[in-house]
Amino acid sequence: MKVLVCIKRVPDTGARFELTPDGQEIDTRNLEFTISPHEECAVEEAIRLVEQHGGESVVLTLGPEAAAEQLREALAKGVDKGVLLETDGSEWDPVATAEAIAQAVQQLESEQGQGPFDLLLFGNESADAGYYQVGVRVADRLDRPCVAGIKALKVEDGKARAKREVPGGWEIYELPLPCVFTVKEGINVPRHPSLRGIMTAKKKEIRRLTPEKPTMQLVKRRLRKPPERGGECEILGEGVAAVPKAVEKLKEIGVI
Amino acid sequence: MILGVIEHDRGKLNEASLEMLTLARTLGSPLEAVLIGADAGPFRETLKEYGVTKVYEVQHDQLGEYAPRAWGTSVVQLVRAKSPQAVLAAGTDRGNEVMAHVGAALGLPVAANCTEVRPGEGVYEVTRLRWGGSLLEDAELHGEPKLLTVAPHALSPEPASAGEVAVEAFRPTLDEKDLRVRVSAREEREREGVPLTEAKVVVGGGRGVGSAEGFKILEELAHLLGGAVGGSRVATNNGWRPHSDQIGQTGVQIAPDLYIACGISGAIQHIVGVKGAKYILAINKDPEAPIFQRADFGIVGDLHEVVPALVEEIKKRKSS
Numbered sequence: 001m002k003v004l005v006c007i008k009r010v011p012d013t014g015a016r017f018e019l020t021p022d023g024q025e026i027d028t029r030n031l032e033f034t035i036s037p038h039e040e041c042a043v044e045e046a047i048r049l050v051e052q053h054g055g056e057s058v059v060l061t062l063g064p065e066a067a068a069e070q071l072r073e074a075l076a077k078g079v080d081k082g083v084l085l086e087t088d089g090s091e092w093d094p095v096a097t098a099e100a101i102a103q104a105v106q107q108l109e110s111e112q113g114q115g116p117f118d119l120l121l122f123g124n125e126s127a128d129a130g131y132y133q134v135g136v137r138v139a140d141r142l143d144r145p146c147v148a149g150i151k152a153l154k155v156e157d158g159k160a161r162a163k164r165e166v167p168g169g170w171e172i173y174e175l176p177l178p179c180v181f182t183v184k185e186g187i188n189v190p191r192h193p194s195l196r197g198i199m200t201a202k203k204k205e206i207r208r209l210t211p212e213k214p215t216m217q218l219v220k221r222r223l224r225k226p227p228e229r230g231g232e233c234e235i236l237g238e239g240v241a242a243v244p245k246a247v248e249k250l251k252e253i254g255v256i
Numbered sequence: 257m258i259l260g261v262i263e264h265d266r267g268k269l270n271e272a273s274l275e276m277l278t279l280a281r282t283l284g285s286p287l288e289a290v291l292i293g294a295d296a297g298p299f300r301e302t303l304k305e306y307g308v309t310k311v312y313e314v315q316h317d318q319l320g321e322y323a324p325r326a327w328g329t330s331v332v333q334l335v336r337a338k339s340p341q342a343v344l345a346a347g348t349d350r351g352n353e354v355m356a357h358v359g360a361a362l363g364l365p366v367a368a369n370c371t372e373v374r375p376g377e378g379v380y381e382v383t384r385l386r387w388g389g390s391l392l393e394d395a396e397l398h399g400e401p402k403l404l405t406v407a408p409h410a411l412s413p414e415p416a417s418a419g420e421v422a423v424e425a426f427r428p429t430l431d432e433k434d435l436r437v438r439v440s441a442r443e444e445r446e447r448e449g450v451p452l453t454e455a456k457v458v459v460g461g462g463r464g465v466g467s468a469e470g471f472k473i474l475e476e477l478a479h480l481l482g483g484a485v486g487g488s489r490v491a492t493n494n495g496w497r498p499h500s501d502q503i504g505q506t507g508v509q510i511a512p513d514l515y516i517a518c519g520i521s522g523a524i525q526h527i528v529g530v531k532g533a534k535y536i537l538a539i540n541k542d543p544e545a546p547i548f549q550r551a552d553f554g555i556v557g558d559l560h561e562v563v564p565a566l567v568e569e570i571k572k573r574k575s576s
């Protein structure tokens with residue numbers, strides 16, 4: 001089984017963050033980078049599928065050279081190969097991103113000459129842009145069946161059975177391979193890379209391709225922080241001594 | 257013409273569709289709606305109330321169950337036949353999925369999770385959610401028609417002065433590729449207690465809780481207050497709670513009267529999940545924890561001492 005998983009490098013914003021003065025970006029001078037938890041789960045799912053069925057997993061990202069760091073992390077966890085679609089780091093809209101990914105998939109598939117990837121896995125949405133569409137677009141562009149936002153997946157006899165959580169239960173989908181899924185956190189609990197994994201990742205191959213940047217049709221003007229909730233926090237006290245006062249408050253606001 | 261894609265499931269209209277129609281009305285007129293795989297009859301009055309003047313009832317014998325790409329293709333064929341200026345859906349799982357198919361077929365971007373839309377000549381200015389709502393983006397949306405989804409809870413649904421609503425049948429041409437992905441079965445889940453998204457009080461636990469057993473006392477507190485228990489990503493990732501209990505950007509968003517955050521630092525990705533809470537009480541042993549900047553009330557202390565004392569005190573007051 002061959003599985004390709006797509007991830008996106010984003011700042012790990014933590015508790016507090018600031019925007020750059022021009023409002024174009026998050027100020028990343030003091031920040032680390034990461035990927036969406038959904039994508040971490042997609043990576044884990046790819047590794048598990050190959051552990052189970054044999055074959056090969058590939059991780060792909062479109063982003064700046066620095067995004068190789070996120071590919072290495074996936075390689076350290078057990079993905080076999082990396083592909084970097086290198087850009088100048090500027091924002092790509094969902095049409096452009098999906099088109100570049102679809103073209104890269106076609107190129108990789110024609111080179112390896114053993115037919116298509118059985119599965120393409122995406123996150124349900126990227127952490128930063130949250131376009132909620134790149135995976136579905138790649139699927140339609142390559143004419144492959146697709147379900148978004150799944151939280152369970154089983155592959156058997158050339159078929160994929162996936163579950164999507166809805167209020168009060170689950171929807172079940174059965175798709176023929178090759179197919180595409182976008183994954184939500186909760187489908188699995190991702191592993192951490194082992195020390196040995198980190199060492200071997202250094203030797204794994206990262207393929208670099210340079211897609212051409214098209215004209216954007218969804219253009220970011222500026223980022224803004226929404227009004228934050230709350231103003232003053234009233235400290236009721238320290239430890240158990242604060243409890244009677246806390247219970248008074250709960251009464252006051254009508255929950256007891 | 258502005259076209260709204262109505263979301264429904266087994267006879268029930270999704271509330272988020274009414275928010276979508278409320279925003280759609282402001283973009284131009286007339287406002288028309290597309291209803292896929294259902295009889296317009298039961299929805300007619302509501303749609304009329306929200307200013308819809310015509311409903312396209314998409315009829316096809318294979319559309320009894322939700323089929324994402326077939327829904328998308330139906331909308332695309334209707335767009336080609338009727339040339340709306342904009343097509344909107346709710347920013348829900350289904351809404352975003354269907355619109356992604358529509359966007360793919362038309363080669364146009366979808367502006368997902370918009371909170372405001374200002375239509376202009378050839379270009380729409382939109383404000384949309386990023387980072388699960390912890391940031392807003394002002395953006396320009398190009399292309400014809402404009403494709404967008406409306407962030408749930410960004411505005412309240414408001415009826416318009418009702419006119420008349422016409423129903424027109426529309427028969428799409430769907431092929432095997434459109435129909436191969438469909439809901440093939442369902443599983444119902446047993447409901448225990450109050451669902452997290454509906455609870456008036458939610459007790460949330462994070463790394464500070466330390467273990468699955470540590471959550472027992474949080475359960476007890478929630479039970480006493482008629483509420484539900486949730487957790488941070490640390491709690492779900494460590495297996496202390498099921499993932500469905502995760503609150504935040506990649507979990508659920510809640511709007512209780514009171515959220516009690518126990519041993520949670522207050523990372524922005526967690527806080528976006530509780531933005532709708534009326535009050536937040538934070539219990540954290542670190543007085544510098546960012547959660548105190550977002551809470552209304554705080555107790556600085558060890559939750560393993562504070563929460564049991566809170567439970568005892570509430571029991572005492574309740575019995576007296």
Ligand SMILES: Cc1cc2nc3c(=O)[nH]c(=O)nc-3n(C[C@H](O)[C@H](O)[C@H](O)COP(=O)(O)OP(=O)(O)OC[C@H]3O[C@@H](n4cnc5c(N)ncnc54)[C@H](O)[C@@H]3O)c2cc1C
Nearest residue numbers: 127462463464488489504505506507519520521525541559
């Ligand atoms: C893209 C993205 C999406 C994310 N989505 C989510 C999401 O949906 N939900 C989510 O929760 N997180 C999410 N995260 C993770 C988030 O950034 C934080 O890592 C996480 O919320 C931290 O959880 P925590 O507060 O439990 O743990 P920590 O940050 O480790 O905080 C633990 C707190 O407990 C306090 N504490 C420790 N012991 C005690 C004690 N005995 N008594 C009282 N207090 C104590 C400490 O002082 C500390 O403040 C996301 C991250 C990213 C990058």
Ligand SMILES: Nc1ncnc2c1ncn2[C@@H]1O[C@H](COP(=O)(O)O)[C@@H](O)[C@H]1O
Nearest residue numbers: 006062122123125126130131132133134
């Ligand atoms: N620049 C990118 N490189 C690789 N994959 C991406 C990129 N942007 C988005 N994706 C994938 O598409 C999913 C959905 O992204 P989005 O449509 O931006 O919400 C993400 O979770 C990733 O799996």
